[in-house]
Amino acid sequence: MTDLRPIGLLAELTHRCPLGCPYCSNPLDLTRAGQELDTKTWTRVFDEAAELGAMHVHLSGGEPLVRKDIAELTNAAHLAGLYTNLITSGVGLNAQSLTELRAAGLDHVQISIQGVDPTRADAIAHFKGGAKAKREAARVVVEEGLALTINAVIHRGNIGDLPQIIDLAVEWGAGRLEVAHVQYHGWAIPNRATLMPTREDFLAAAKLVEEARKTLEGTLVIDHVIPDYYAERPKACMGGWGRQVIVVTPDGRALPCHAAATLPGFTFDNVRNKPLTEIWETSEAFEKFRGTAWMPKPCKGCERAEIDWGGCRCQAFAITGNAAATDPACALSPEHAKMRDMATADAASNAGTYRFRRIGG
């Protein structure tokens, strides 16, 4: 039994979303409204998460604002003592709904943007009027005095607009900007050939972020999530399997990461039937890749074993077919060159059509 305690609960309240972003991290097999956990069950999950030691709850989705009980859920999380973070597209967030959420105890809002040019941004989100709604949502968040993070997902179609995206975050009054290169899970996998930037463009973006961090120090905090396909070392996915984060899906499955349901041979416990603490401490799924005992070479004995925890299990499976392999993002992985070659081929392809995210899709 582990004595680790999660820092955060990622509560995927729903998979429903008006947008159709082709890089959505939700699974291809989206959960329908009828299967979603009800208010009472989420309230219990928030209480259990706080008791387990979590400090943050990320109210996410899909689009969490499509839940009619979003204010009630926010309040339940707040009363449980959790720091409440709403992760939203911004569509549906206006002065009225924000005032209500704020009264319910909302601490922070993260709004995703697809780019700076409204027409192009709406084309990527597959939703007309989205860019305009986001701008208005950001305005009311800042006007209410709430903290705002802008999340910009970066890919081939907008990587050249990064300077304008950074300017936009400052102009909108965000305290924090996430420059998040597409991570290839969920809907991003079938869209990889359309989304993948070139390595040169990625390196230029990384340099730009470094410079902007210096110029904007004290004004805007910039977090940079780099694309694994061009990395030399893997990321500590979710801070390590079963170490910092617990994900609960719309239908109640508790996962160590939001893509873990793609891994074969797993049974994930459901919060409908088991307390969160028991799942976290003793379930087979959370134990499976926790710590370092499961690691193959070259992870085993590596000086970075307890820094990156072997990287991402879902990516290892997606590229190598083996969930227990070293993440091929690592230059020490025998599959590293294969992954880099896939990215290079994708970046050079002429693919220009997105497969947009949709339920039943």
Next chain:
Amino acid sequence: MTDPAPRLAPGVKLRKDAKRGTVLLGPERILELDDIAQAIVAEFDGKKRVSEIAAALAKEYDANADDIRADIDALLKDLTNKGYVKP
């Protein structure tokens, strides 16, 4: 030298946690504070100026006000750059 009246940035909270001690909670981040840092941050209310905080803490801990002032300035700069505090 400027003499700001620091406050926590929007969305940042000072919390006590059974396992982690006193922490600053912000969006997607958490910072554990040592005893000195938490004594200083607890005074960041947007009203008290750094010079006043330094004088009060120097008296309370029977320490040199200039040393305390240097500690506060260093912490303030660090926390401002990390987005936890507004000077």
